[in-house]
Amino acid sequence: MKRKLDFSKLGFGTGMIHAGQEPDPSYGALATPIYQTSTFCFDTAEEGGEIFSGERAGYAYTRGGNPTTTALEQKLSILEGGEAAIATASGMGAVGGALLAYAKAGDHILRGRCIYSCTEHVFRENLSKFNIEVTSADFSDLEAVAGGIKENTKLLYFESMSNPMMELSDIREISRIAHDRGIKVVVDNTFTPPPEIRPLSLGADLVVHSTTKYINGHGDAIGGAIIGAKEELDPIRSGITTKLLGTTPSPFNSYLVLRGMQTMELRMQRHCENGFAIASFLEGNPHVKRVYYPGLSSSPQHALAERMMKGNYGGILAFELKDGIRGMKAFDACKKLLNSFTIPSIAVSLGDPGTLVEHAASMTHGAVPAEEREREGITDALIRVSAGLEDKEDLLADFRAAFSVLD
Ligand SMILES: Cc1ncc(COP(=O)(O)O)c(C=O)c1O
Structure with missing residues (x-):
């Protein structure tokens, strides 16, 4: 023993x-x-x-x-x-x-x-x-x-x-x-x-x-x-x-x-790494209005994140698309983007081995009263991402390809 x-x-x-x-x-x-x-x-x-x-x-x-x-x-x-x-x-x-x-x-x-x-x-x-x-x-x-x-x-x-x-x-x-x-x-x-x-x-x-x-x-x-x-x-x-x-x-x-x-330590490292990489990609994309991820140095909460998370900023993030992309309503632009991913799955939940993407206003937060959703900033343009454990380069290539349908 x-x-x-x-x-x-x-x-x-x-x-x-x-x-x-x-x-x-x-x-x-x-x-x-x-x-x-x-x-x-x-x-x-x-x-x-x-x-x-x-x-x-x-x-x-x-x-x-x-x-x-x-x-x-x-x-x-x-x-x-x-x-x-x-x-x-x-x-x-x-x-x-x-x-x-x-x-x-x-x-x-x-x-x-x-x-x-x-x-x-x-x-x-x-x-x-x-x-x-x-x-x-x-x-x-x-x-x-x-x-x-x-x-x-x-x-x-x-x-x-x-x-x-x-x-x-x-x-x-x-x-x-x-x-x-x-x-x-x-x-x-x-x-x-x-x-x-x-x-x-x-x-x-x-x-x-x-x-x-x-x-x-x-x-x-x-x-x-x-x-x-x-x-x-x-x-x-x-x-x-x-x-x-x-x-x-x-x-x-x-x-x-x-x-x-038993594998949590290794998994969390990779989730954090992939989350940061996707957030950084999104921050530089011309179709993205705002990225919600306190690990980015541009986040108003970055100092608090540094203090509490010490570099492990997590694998989950959200972003908002810009208004009026190709004359589309925000919800339609989100649907077009979500339907264009090939590696991420369109699914709620988070922390899976595979990357998951979802439209919060119509999925996880669809049951929240509309006025409350609006007050919280959960707009029709918001997409939530749970970065999985895939190879970072594959994920970034897939995000690049999916976003190209909005050009
Ligand atoms: C922050 C948070 N708390 C609690 C829950 C509920 O967990 P479960 O679905 O395991 O009941 C969820 C589910 O998505 C969640 O995101």
């Missing part, structure tokens, strides 16, 4: 390979087995009672816990530098669990202005049914955050980098503002997982992820995670998300995400 490793003293790549993955006690399997079982049997009735009461460690029923999922949770906690993690069946399961943990009837949540459309829907439609008040603020503006806090504010919720406008929030300063007032901070770090941004180290109380994206990285499993201090997560695990609302992942999906995470 391997010796226990101290991941606080080891690098990110080593942690992503070894964390959670002890050789299996049954036969010494080095790759974590998929415990594809709904229930676990006990040697004796006494043992069953003790496991159920928590007196003895063990598994009873996969909705409450499963060894493959435990291995994934250990790796997820090392990923973000948290004490513990809860794996969920989807990113939305993680978002819901974190929100229900902190907010009750009569409370107020201040949320980021520009967030993923399903999360926006939960805030707008679902939480109001529980008499939880939600307002939004521009989280790239610290004064707007402080000004949006009310007497009954219990939670600040925002995305480390907003979807789809790529706006960064200063997590350290926002956490300071919140904690001075006894308010909790939850950050959705799906767009900028480590090594890009580490919200817990900057003061956030909980991090949520859609592991569907970069963390799994292979586009073949839906999953989510909530990561933070054990005392914050225990009530979510036993009383809210996992056990009672049943957001448990399948053991097979836990295995897929666990496997995907």
Whole structure:
């Protein structure tokens, strides 16, 4: 058997390979087995009672816990530098669990202005049914955050980098503002997982992820995670998300995400490299009005990006086409461009091995009310790109060729 490793003293790549993955006690399997079982049997009735009461460690029923999922949770906690993690069946399961943990009837949540459309829907439609008040603020503006806090504010919720406008929030300063007032901070770090941004180290109380994206990285499993201090997560695990609302992942999906995470360090380097190369190409293209990517030195948020991301600027970006290209409406020009790519796929999601391109106003953000979309800058001319792992030169050649149809 391997010796226990101290991941606080080891690098990110080593942690992503070894964390959670002890050789299996049954036969010494080095790759974590998929415990594809709904229930676990006990040697004796006494043992069953003790496991159920928590007196003895063990598994009873996969909705409450499963060894493959435990291995994934250990790796997820090392990923973000948290004490513990809860794996969920989807990113939305993680978002819901974190929100229900902190907010009750009569409370107020201040949320980021520009967030993923399903999360926006939960805030707008679902939480109001529980008499939880939600307002939004521009989280790239610290004064707007402080000004949006009310007497009954219990939670600040925002995305480390907003979807789809790529706006960064200063997590350290926002956490300071919140904690001075006894308010909790939850950050959705799906767009900028480590090594890009580490919200817990900057003061956030909980991090949520859609592991569907970069963390799994292979586009073949839906999953989510909530990561933070054990005392914050225990009530979510036993009383809210996992056990009672049943957001448990399948053991097979836990295995897929666990496997995907082992190559995360290498993958993230390439995503960042390709994202930067595409953003730089777009910045110089005559059909492009504006590129949203804080890694560019021309970005108004570049100084914050340098401070928080230290050169790992990510693989996701957005850009707006200029008005009136060849007399076309913005939406038509976007469709013409999207239909001209050959390597990138037209698809939502992000963090896949292949490059993905999408039209936010009619796809991911189509359900957001039009006035809100307009206020956030999600125009008909906006295209979002998730740079994949392909050869950079192939991607750039494909972008060049696709853009030539607009000349
Ligand atoms: C920022 C962000 N958070 C959460 C989610 C939800 O994740 P999932 O689709 O895994 O439920 C998404 C999905 O696109 C997302 O982009």
